[in-house]
Amino acid sequence: MPASNEPPRPPWHALSVEETLSRLTSHPRGLDDAEIQHRLGIHGRNRLQQERIRPWWKRLLVQFNNVLMLILLLAALASLGMGHVLDTLAILGVVVIIALVGFIQEGKAEKALDSIRRMLSPRADVLRGGQRRQVDAEVLVPGDIVLLESGDRVPADLRLLDAKRVRADEAALTGESVPVDKQTMPIADDTELAERSNMAYAGTIIAEGNATGVVVETGARSEIGRISELLRDVEKLKTPLLRQLDRAGRTLAIVIVLTALLTGVFGILVHDQPLSDMFMASIGLAVAAIPEGLPAIVTIGLALGVQTMARRNAIIRRLPAVETLGSISTIFSDKTGTLTRNEMTVQAIWLPDGQFRVTGIGYAPEGDFVALNDDGNDASTIESLDDQPDLGHLLRAGVLCNDAESAEEGGRWHIHGDPTEGALVVAAAKAGLSFRTLRYDHARHDAIPFESERRYMATLHDLHGTACLFVKGAPDRLLEMCHRVRVGNQTQPLDTQEWHARIRALSSRGLRVLALAEKAGEPHAGDLTDEHAEEGLVLLGLVGLLDPPREDVIDAVERCLTAGIRPVMVTGDHAETALAIARQLGFAHTDRAVTGREIEAMSDADLAACISEIDVFARAAPEHKLRLVKAMQAQGGICAMTGDGVNDGPALKRADVGVAMGVQGTEAAKNAAEMVLADDNFASIVSAIEEGRKVYDNIRKTITFLLPTNGGQGLSILLAVLAGGSLPVTPLQALWVNMVVAITLGLALAFEPGEPDLMKRHPRNPDAPLLDGFLLWRVVFVSVLLLAGVFGMFTWLHDFQGNSQALARSGAVNILVMGSAAYLINSRYLVYSALSKQGVFGSRSVWLAITLVVLLQLGWTYLPFMQRLFGSEALSLIHWLVIVSASIVLFLIVELEKGVWRHSHRPFSGEQSSARIRESSLKRQEPPW
Secondary structure (H helix, E strand, O other), X not given: OOHHXXXXXXXXXXXXXXXXXXXXXXXXXXXXXXXXXXXXXXXXXXXXOOOOOOOHHHHHHHOOOOHHHHHHXXXXXXXXXXXXXXXXXXXXXXXXXXXXHHHHHHHHHOOHHHHHHOOOOOEEEXXXXXXXXXXXXXXXXXXXXXXXXXXXXXXXXXXXXXXEEEEEEOHHHHOOOOOEEOOOOOOOOOXXXXXXXXXXXXXXXXXXXXXXXXXXXXXXXOHHHHHHHHHHHOOOOOOHXXXXXXXHHHHHHHHHHHHHHHHHHHHHHHHOOOHHHHHHHXXXXXXXXXXXXXXXXXXXXXXXXXXXXXXXXXXXXOOHHHHHHOOOOEEEEOOOXXXXXXXXXXXXXXXXXXXXXXXXXXXXXXXXXXXXXXXXOEEEXXXXXXXXXXXXXXXHHHHXXXXXXXXXXXXXXXXXXXXXXXXXXXXXXXXXXXXXXXXXXXXXXXXXXXXXXXOEEEEEEEEOOEEEEEEEEOHHHHHHHEEEEEEOOEEEEOOHHHHHHHHHHHHHOOOEEEEEEEEEOOOOOOOOOHHHXXXXXXXXXXXXXXXXXXXHHHHHHHHHHHOOOEEXXXXXXXXXXXXXXXXXXXXXXXXXXXXXXXXXXXXHHHHHHHHOOOOEEEOOOHHHHHHHHHHHHHOOOOEEEEEXXXXXXXXXXXXOEEEEEOOOOOHHHHHHOOEEEOOOOHHHHHHHHHHHHHXXXXXXXXXXXXXXXXXXXXXXXXXXXXXXXXXXXXXXXXXXXXXXXXXXXXXXXXXXXXXXXXXHOOOOOOOOOOOOXXXXXXHHHHHHHHHHHHHHHHHHHHHHOOOOHHXXXXXXXXXHHHHHHXXXXXXXXXXXXXXXXXXXXXXXXXXXXXXXHHHHHHHHHHOHHHHHHHOOOOOOHHHHHHHXXXXXXXXXXXXXXXXXXXXXXXXXXXXXXXXXHHHOOOOOOOOOO
């Protein structure tokens, strides 16, 4: 029976051990072999479903299912029809290169499910018939009894029957940054996945301790299996650029084919031209008008963006994602390690007789202790612990009741052990206390390790010749165990309400709160027991810890808001902590956070309404992240989604740009994403968005530059046929112009730096056409200028000077190429003036391209074999003077047109305030050009 036909899963975490075993008809001694075989037949093997992977040849053929590719193939067919085999091979070479790029990129993307499958443990220790065995994890069935040890990968979803000091690393599944404690007692039915402390889930790792569990779900019905199914079902959306190129390509193809056909028919019917001549004229018009080099130029521009982003710690896995980044309107970001440093830091200490602020962030032992007054403002910096003996005593207790160690590696401090305990070690180091010296001077005689059931850790030490018990743990638990507080060398009665108020005050700031306590005079003999620690304790104080935000992320968030991009935090952490970090980072909407449980209760319409007003989502599960992305996309938003775990895979795949963490991320997350961050830093995403905007700008500039060259040639052939005259440019010459302009001049704009206002613009509308009204006007305007130059030169040389058609066509081709070279300088700025030293001479790549195209044209004009191949003739110096002068005039006319446009249309200045952008962060504003 397939998993999909099985009844809904019970809330295993809400059942007692006895109820769980009863539901599964199992026993602590395990199942016998006959029952195993029976259940295998019912539930199937414990593995994820294999996806049908397309054969390589189908993936390759799909690359040609693209209008622009078909246009290129049409150009190749036209060239072949004219008998020019070399030109045909050149065009086909471009087609094959573009197809191979897409083929290779798709092959990499299809590894996402494979990496998730590898997360299932290949072997498992089980009890069957009362005997311990090691079996393949694939043959586990519901009811099997599994034995787990530290370091084991959990092979299936288990309800824990017995757990001894167990902590599990569930970061890949739930997003929790630290291992979570496990226990065996039933918990509430509506408990969220991240808080189901009596469950162990497939694919997670036992960080420490030993446990026994009963298998409750296997294969596709496990939590990791459900995520795998989500990943299989997620539809991958096309990028805005691909959608726009498809639209533009279809329109261009229809216009070119219809125009060529109508032109040929017109010549035959009106001018009584031979059918063969008009067929070649139609082919020539098609070849002239088709921008053969455009797909290659777009691909090269994207590839250059990939290289630049890699230098800025953003590794792109799919080329179109470069452009998509430029239209991002929302960044859904994880918190730990991306927005924060993933380095727990002590920020506040509250003693019975005062509170302190601790400066410095991260694991570097650099910072001060600042005493606060009753109003919570700074009073004085502590120069020596001699002046604050209670503070020093608490710091020593935090180091001794602690298993973490610090070490300097490569000039940086690293913590080995629990990050929270590591923060206490670093705080002591800021006060000049060495954890090695303290632990050497005050030897540990015994310890009670932290367990979720007791929620504290206790250690027994020698302190000034007296035995002393130190206890560290959850503040509410320690308040139950304490009756007095330490003030100096005296103790005072504990005011429980006052200390609960202090805990709430620290928690409201998003701090994780620990309490420390002590008990003097404990005996050395015998084992330390819970009874020693759970009564008669004296409270030392509270410690507030926070994983601090990355300093460069604060600036990155501000840049996002200035650019009209909303950063939204989606985290598995607690709401209070998430809100505190969001406020420190400068997020726009931090009045409240929405939890995963609230998302589940919302309809799609409610979520769509909520998402525009909420910037913090806490305790989020995989389904929640996916729904958030879909809700934003339903409003027309272009989303980036960051993630590092298997749980993020579906949302990463669905997002317009999935961003995986390169340091902390799982292979499943990396393979589901379009981009991988080498430094796990949110700021790198913003840098990548800036680069994406630049790439899109340069692609638009390139298209706006290339199309007039095709337009000028096509119009000249069209006009010649309509007038019944000779073609000023032959089809083969048109192909030469297209290729030489694309390969040399067209490439230059891909290297242009970003314009100064790049990150002051709002995200562009992804549904806006690639060429808006202004750019279409520019293409037509420059096409007409080039047409005038081509016809003017051809007519002057042929009709007025009586030169041969070959010479007249040589002049026409050269003025077309030189005019395009002049227009290339115009195209560096679509609206702003290029009439300046920087505008004309500020780009090395532009002048390298112009130099190269001049050399190619000189060869085309004067080399005998080129003259024979293309039917060209040598031009005189006076001809070149006319060509250069006409090109300069074209440059000045376009600059004049820009000036008229700037005065009649106010360009987008990007000078909106961040506050205004925060209020309208979902709105887009297109530049008028």
